[in-house]
Amino acid sequence: MGLLVDGQWHDEWYDTDKTGGKFEREAARFRNWVTVDGSPGPAGEGGFAAESGRYHLYVSMACPWAHRTLIFRKLKGLERHISVSVVHPDMVENGWEFREDDPAHQDHLYQSQFMHQIYTRAAPDYSGRVTVPVLWDKRQETIVSNESADIIRMFNSAFNGLEGVKSGLDLYPEQLREQVDSVNERVYDTVNNGVYKAGFATAQDKYEEAYSALFDSLDWLEQILAGKRYLTGSQLTEADWRLFTTLIRFDAVYYSHFKCNRRQIRDYPNLSGYVRELYQVPGVAETVDIRQIKQHYYVSQRTINPTQVVPVGPDLDFDAPHGREQVG
Numbered sequence: 001m002g003l004l005v006d007g008q009w010h011d012e013w014y015d016t017d018k019t020g021g022k023f024e025r026e027a028a029r030f031r032n033w034v035t036v037d038g039s040p041g042p043a044g045e046g047g048f049a050a051e052s053g054r055y056h057l058y059v060s061m062a063c064p065w066a067h068r069t070l071i072f073r074k075l076k077g078l079e080r081h082i083s084v085s086v087v088h089p090d091m092v093e094n095g096w097e098f099r100e101d102d103p104a105h106q107d108h109l110y111q112s113q114f115m116h117q118i119y120t121r122a123a124p125d126y127s128g129r130v131t132v133p134v135l136w137d138k139r140q141e142t143i144v145s146n147e148s149a150d151i152i153r154m155f156n157s158a159f160n161g162l163e164g165v166k167s168g169l170d171l172y173p174e175q176l177r178e179q180v181d182s183v184n185e186r187v188y189d190t191v192n193n194g195v196y197k198a199g200f201a202t203a204q205d206k207y208e209e210a211y212s213a214l215f216d217s218l219d220w221l222e223q224i225l226a227g228k229r230y231l232t233g234s235q236l237t238e239a240d241w242r243l244f245t246t247l248i249r250f251d252a253v254y255y256s257h258f259k260c261n262r263r264q265i266r267d268y269p270n271l272s273g274y275v276r277e278l279y280q281v282p283g284v285a286e287t288v289d290i291r292q293i294k295q296h297y298y299v300s301q302r303t304i305n306p307t308q309v310v311p312v313g314p315d316l317d318f319d320a321p322h323g324r325e326q327v328g
């Protein structure tokens with residue numbers, strides 16, 4: 001675990017001293033957008049037109065933020081247009097890395113050893129954390145974006161004109177945008193990032209704050225899902241997929257490793273049926289790798305788990321019937 005300072009790698013854990021023990025996530029630095037014709041998007045520079053084969057996605061199977069982008073790539077039918085490299089689940093002294101002897105964890109573009117080399121290839125004097133996902137432009141040899149929230153919006157609409165892309169599937173529909181944004185805001189702060197705030201806190205009060213906000217939100221979501229099939233009604237949207245990637249990791253990792261242990265997701269009837277339903281959407285199960293998820297958190301985060309022993313359980317069955325047909 002570490003970061004780049006003026007293009008040089010430093011092996012350092014998150015500094016929570018200056019925030020009284022609170023974990024604060026660093027904002028992503030590359031915020032350009034792929035658009036249909038290459039005109040600038042909501043932020044950054046233009047010049048990134050949606051073209052088949054031009055872009056490459058760097059992900060970790062363990063990472064909930066990267067997971068969103070893999071789900072969108074799959075659901076939208078973008079696999080033949082956007083290639084992927086997967087980093088190794090162990091993120092230790094050198095940060096995310098590739099393994100020469102492991103075909104599943106190689107950099108297919110440059111055969112890099114470390115993910116930080118991708119960042120310095122784009123910006124030789126880059127300072128900041130080296131995170132996944134990264135959307136890479138093979139043409140300009142640079143990073144388009146390292147913000148998953150933006151990447152899934154690009155995947156939702158920019159590539160719609162390409163062959164085989166499911167242009168009819170809109171996960172951020174105009175009429176639901178306000179609702180989606182509003183759910184996202186609370187879910188991001190208290191659930192997606194909330195589990196990290198609990199897990200990475202180095203002061204009791206900061207942990208407890210995050211813990212309370214997280215379980216208040218899970219109660220709120222459980223309530224919503226009692227009356228609605230999905231978070232904004234009868235249609236699956238971006239808001240659901242953003243919540244899903246945290247829920248699917250919860251019982252295996254966040255409950256124990258991040259001390260989010262008031263309840264497991266399987267103790268919530270609606271949330272647990274809902275996570276199974278989303279898991280069973282065709283294509284999604286292939287994006288879920290519980291073995292790599294557990295391996296990453298328990299091995300990489302040595303300040304939390306110094307022995308690096310990975311727990312065997314819990315037994316999870318996301319293929320069991322979800323029973324959500326009757327809701328809403």
Ligand SMILES: N[C@@H](CCC(=O)N[C@@H](CS)C(=O)NCC(=O)O)C(=O)O
Pocket residue numbers: 001002027028062063064065066095129130131132133146147148149
């Ligand atoms: N805002 C980013 C956050 C991505 C992120 O924090 N990814 C984690 C993995 S789950 C990471 O790469 N962390 C490395 C680090 O912080 O050094 C996004 O949503 O794309």
